[in-house]
Amino acid sequence: MQGKIQTSLHLPLLLAGASPELTPYPAAVSLSVQRATFQNRTRYLSSSVRAALEKGIFMLELRNIVKRFHGGIVAVDHLSFNAPNGAITGILGPNGAGKTTTIRMILNILQPDEGEILFDNKPVDDWIKNLVGYLPEERGLYRKSTIRDILHYFGELKGKTRSEVDAAIQYWTERLQFQYPLTMKIEELSKGNQQKVQFMAAIIGDPQVIILDEPFTGLDPLNQLLLNDIIAELKSNQKVVILCTHLLDAAERLCDRIVLINRGKQLLQGSLGAIKEQFGSTFVTVEFQGDPAILQQCPYAHVTQSAPNRAELELRSTDDFPALLKWLADHLDVRKIERQTPSLLSIFLKVVQENEIPAEFLQQQEQSYGHP
Amino acid sequence: MDIRKLWITARWEFVQKGKTKAFLVSLILTPVLIIAFSVLPSLLMLQETEEPTTIYVIDQTGRYATALQQYLARKYHINDTLARYQLISLPSDPAIQDSIRQVVIHHIQENRAEGLLLIPANFDSTLAAEFWSKKAGDFRLFERISGALEQFYKISILRHYQLPPEVAQKLEREIHLATRQITAEGKVEKKDFFSQFLGAYLGALLLFLLVMTSAQLLVRSILEEKMNRLIEMLLSSTSPLNLMLGKIIGLGGLSIVQAIVWITIAIGIASATQFTMANDLLRSLPIIAIYVVLGYMLYASILIALGSLATTEQEAQNITGYAVLFLILPVVFIAPIMQNPDALLFRILSYFPLFTPTLMTVRWHLTLIPWWELLLTLLLLLLSTIFIGWFGAKIFRIAILSYGKRITLPELFRFFRAAKV
Structure with missing residues (x-):
C-alpha cells in the first residue's frame, strides 16, 4: 500500500523523465570505480569484445538458429536477427512460439543445433553470462533470504565486488522507489515488491545486454509505467535491450526493432518503422462513445481490433478515407480519429494463417489493448 | 569452470543454509537426541535403587534358601553393611501353601516385596523353578537369581x-x-567392546548423519530453485557445473562444521568416560575423515543428480530415500563384521564405492588392513566420486530446466550422451 502511494506521488516526475533528485546510475559511482568495475567484469572477455564494449558500439546477432527438441519438435526454426545497443529489440509472438528457447540459447544455457549466436562477431560462450541481465517470465526468489543478501549474490555472480553492488543497490532502490529495509526477508514482502527485488536482481550487475521476458506480467498500471520508463533509461544508457512479450500493443510502444515469431518460425524482423511502412497506411483508429457493433456495418472499412471505446479499422481502399470520416460522424459520437500505420497485431494477423494462431492469443491482446 | 563463481555459490549456500533455524536446531538437537536415545536408557538401566529388595522364597527341597541368601548377600550389596536382596524364607508346608501364596501375591501387588521364588521338591532332577513377580521384564534380577x-x-x-x-x-x-x-604399530592396547563398537561405527554414523542432513539440504536447495524458476536467473550468471559444485562444496563445508561440533561432543563424552577411547578416536580421525569426505561427495553427487530430476519435494524424498538405503545397509551387518572384519565378503564389498566409506571405516577400527587395500579402496572411491560427479553434472544440466514432467530412463540415457558438462 505504502509503495503504491509513493509511486503515484512520483508519477509526474517519472513521466517527465528521470527524477531530478536522482543522478543517473553511472555518474553515481565515481569514475575510478567504474573503470575498475569494467575491467573486473571484462577480464574474461576477448580483446575484441572488450574493445567493442569500450567503444560503446556492439550488437547481439543471431544467425540461422535452429533448435530441435526430442520428438521432432522444432522449437526454433531458422531464426536470424540483430539486436544493436542503444535500441530495444522485441521478440514477439504467442506463448509457445519459441521465445524462451531463443533466450536460453542467447544465455548459453542451451546450445543451438544449427546456426550461431554472436556478440560483436564473437560466438557466445559462458563469458556472455557476465554481460547479460535476465529477468525470467516466471518469478520467484529465495523466500527465507534477505533482500540485501540476494542482491549481493546476484551482483557478485555477475563479477561485481560487494561495494559496487552496494552502490548499485543504492541507485536502484531509489530509482524503483523501493522503500523497505534491505534486511527484510523476501517472504515478508508483497508480491509487487518481490517483483521489484527480482527486477533489481536482474540488473544489479550493470549488464550490457538486458533480456526481459514478459516483464509486464502481474504489474499494476503504475508500476508498468515505471518499468516503461526504466526500459527507456536502459536504452538511452546504450544497452542492448531485448524485450520478450506476447503483448504486441506494449511492444509497439517500446520497441525500435522487432522479431515476430510463431511456432518457432520467423515471420518478420527489422526496424518497427520499416515494417509498418511495408504494410501500408490503410489503418484508422477511432475513439468514440456508442455501440461499437455498428462499426461492423461500415461499408468503407472493416474492424481489425476493437475495445469498448476504441477501434482500429482498415480501409477497403485508401480513396475511401473522406467517406469513412463522414460515415463515422453520422453513426457514432466520435472523440478522435487518427489515420495511422497498421498496428503490430493487424500485421501479425496478416502474416499468420488463421489456424496457426493460438486461441488465447487474441483474447490476451484485446485485454491489453489500450492499457498503459 | 570459474573458481570465483563456484566460491560465490559455495559461500551463499554455506551462509544461507547455515543461518536457517532447521540447521541450527539439527546442529544441537541431533547429538542431544542421540545421547538421549542411546546413552540414557542404558544409564537408567544400570542404576539400581538404594532400597533393599525383598524376595520371598518357598523352598520345598529345604536346602537352597539359606545358601541362596548367603550367596546373594555376598555378591550384591548396596553398601558395606546392607545387602541388596533380603530373602525371606516361608514355610513350605503343603497344608497352608494356598493361604501363604495368597498373602504373598497380595504383598507383591502392594510393592512390599519384589517377588516369590518357588523351588519345587523335585528341583534337583528337573532343575525347574519359578519366579513370580509383577515385572516379568526385569531380566537383571531374573538373571541374578537363576545364576545363583x-x-x-x-x-x-x-x-x-x-x-x-x-x-x-x-x-x-x-x-x-x-x-x-x-595395533598397526605392533602395540598391544586395552580395548573393550563398547569402545570398539563406538570407534568402529563413528565413521559410518558421521557419514550417515551428514548425508541425511546436508545432502537433504542440497536436494531441497536445488528443488527450491527449480520450483521458483530462480534457476534460470542463476544459469544466466553461472554455469550448471559451477552451480552444482558450489552447492556441494558450500553445503559440504556446512557438514564439516556440523561434524566438528559433533565429534567434539563425542570426544568430550568419550574422554569423560574412558580415556583410551578418546585417544582411539583421535588417532582414527584422519582416515575416517578422508573416507567420510569422499563418501559425502559421492552421495551428494548422486543425490544432486537424482534430486534435480524430481519436480516435487515428495518425489525428491522418494528418490533420495533409495540412495540413503545404501548407507544403512552396512550397518545391518554390524554383528558379523564385528565378529569377522576380515571375512572375504566384507573385503569384496569394501571395493563397492557406495559401501566403501562405511565398511572401510568400520574395518579400519577393528582389524589390521594392509596399506594396499586402503589405497586401492580410496582410489576406487575417488575415481567413482569424480565419475559420478561428472555424470551428475550432465543430468543436472538438463534436468533443472525441465519442469512438470518426470524424466524417463531412455531420456536420461540421451542426456548422458548429449549434454556437455
Whole structure:
C-alpha cells in the first residue's frame, strides 16, 4: 500500500523523465570505480569484445538458429536477427512460439543445433553470462533470504565486488522507489515488491545486454509505467535491450526493432518503422462513445481490433478515407480519429494463417489493448 | 569452470543454509537426541535403587534358601553393611501353601516385596523353578537369581561327591576375559567392546548423519530453485557445473562444521568416560575423515543428480530415500563384521564405492588392513566420486530446466550422451 502511494506521488516526475533528485546510475559511482568495475567484469572477455564494449558500439546477432527438441519438435526454426545497443529489440509472438528457447540459447544455457549466436562477431560462450541481465517470465526468489543478501549474490555472480553492488543497490532502490529495509526477508514482502527485488536482481550487475521476458506480467498500471520508463533509461544508457512479450500493443510502444515469431518460425524482423511502412497506411483508429457493433456495418472499412471505446479499422481502399470520416460522424459520437500505420497485431494477423494462431492469443491482446 | 563463481555459490549456500533455524536446531538437537536415545536408557538401566529388595522364597527341597541368601548377600550389596536382596524364607508346608501364596501375591501387588521364588521338591532332577513377580521384564534380577541357583546347584553336586568346601568355594569364582588389540604399530592396547563398537561405527554414523542432513539440504536447495524458476536467473550468471559444485562444496563445508561440533561432543563424552577411547578416536580421525569426505561427495553427487530430476519435494524424498538405503545397509551387518572384519565378503564389498566409506571405516577400527587395500579402496572411491560427479553434472544440466514432467530412463540415457558438462 505504502509503495503504491509513493509511486503515484512520483508519477509526474517519472513521466517527465528521470527524477531530478536522482543522478543517473553511472555518474553515481565515481569514475575510478567504474573503470575498475569494467575491467573486473571484462577480464574474461576477448580483446575484441572488450574493445567493442569500450567503444560503446556492439550488437547481439543471431544467425540461422535452429533448435530441435526430442520428438521432432522444432522449437526454433531458422531464426536470424540483430539486436544493436542503444535500441530495444522485441521478440514477439504467442506463448509457445519459441521465445524462451531463443533466450536460453542467447544465455548459453542451451546450445543451438544449427546456426550461431554472436556478440560483436564473437560466438557466445559462458563469458556472455557476465554481460547479460535476465529477468525470467516466471518469478520467484529465495523466500527465507534477505533482500540485501540476494542482491549481493546476484551482483557478485555477475563479477561485481560487494561495494559496487552496494552502490548499485543504492541507485536502484531509489530509482524503483523501493522503500523497505534491505534486511527484510523476501517472504515478508508483497508480491509487487518481490517483483521489484527480482527486477533489481536482474540488473544489479550493470549488464550490457538486458533480456526481459514478459516483464509486464502481474504489474499494476503504475508500476508498468515505471518499468516503461526504466526500459527507456536502459536504452538511452546504450544497452542492448531485448524485450520478450506476447503483448504486441506494449511492444509497439517500446520497441525500435522487432522479431515476430510463431511456432518457432520467423515471420518478420527489422526496424518497427520499416515494417509498418511495408504494410501500408490503410489503418484508422477511432475513439468514440456508442455501440461499437455498428462499426461492423461500415461499408468503407472493416474492424481489425476493437475495445469498448476504441477501434482500429482498415480501409477497403485508401480513396475511401473522406467517406469513412463522414460515415463515422453520422453513426457514432466520435472523440478522435487518427489515420495511422497498421498496428503490430493487424500485421501479425496478416502474416499468420488463421489456424496457426493460438486461441488465447487474441483474447490476451484485446485485454491489453489500450492499457498503459 | 570459474573458481570465483563456484566460491560465490559455495559461500551463499554455506551462509544461507547455515543461518536457517532447521540447521541450527539439527546442529544441537541431533547429538542431544542421540545421547538421549542411546546413552540414557542404558544409564537408567544400570542404576539400581538404594532400597533393599525383598524376595520371598518357598523352598520345598529345604536346602537352597539359606545358601541362596548367603550367596546373594555376598555378591550384591548396596553398601558395606546392607545387602541388596533380603530373602525371606516361608514355610513350605503343603497344608497352608494356598493361604501363604495368597498373602504373598497380595504383598507383591502392594510393592512390599519384589517377588516369590518357588523351588519345587523335585528341583534337583528337573532343575525347574519359578519366579513370580509383577515385572516379568526385569531380566537383571531374573538373571541374578537363576545364576545363583545354578551356581548353588553345581556346588551342591560337588559337595555331594565330597569335595572339600574350599575347593567348592574356589569353583564359585568368576573368570574375567579382557580384550587387547594389536595395533598397526605392533602395540598391544586395552580395548573393550563398547569402545570398539563406538570407534568402529563413528565413521559410518558421521557419514550417515551428514548425508541425511546436508545432502537433504542440497536436494531441497536445488528443488527450491527449480520450483521458483530462480534457476534460470542463476544459469544466466553461472554455469550448471559451477552451480552444482558450489552447492556441494558450500553445503559440504556446512557438514564439516556440523561434524566438528559433533565429534567434539563425542570426544568430550568419550574422554569423560574412558580415556583410551578418546585417544582411539583421535588417532582414527584422519582416515575416517578422508573416507567420510569422499563418501559425502559421492552421495551428494548422486543425490544432486537424482534430486534435480524430481519436480516435487515428495518425489525428491522418494528418490533420495533409495540412495540413503545404501548407507544403512552396512550397518545391518554390524554383528558379523564385528565378529569377522576380515571375512572375504566384507573385503569384496569394501571395493563397492557406495559401501566403501562405511565398511572401510568400520574395518579400519577393528582389524589390521594392509596399506594396499586402503589405497586401492580410496582410489576406487575417488575415481567413482569424480565419475559420478561428472555424470551428475550432465543430468543436472538438463534436468533443472525441465519442469512438470518426470524424466524417463531412455531420456536420461540421451542426456548422458548429449549434454556437455
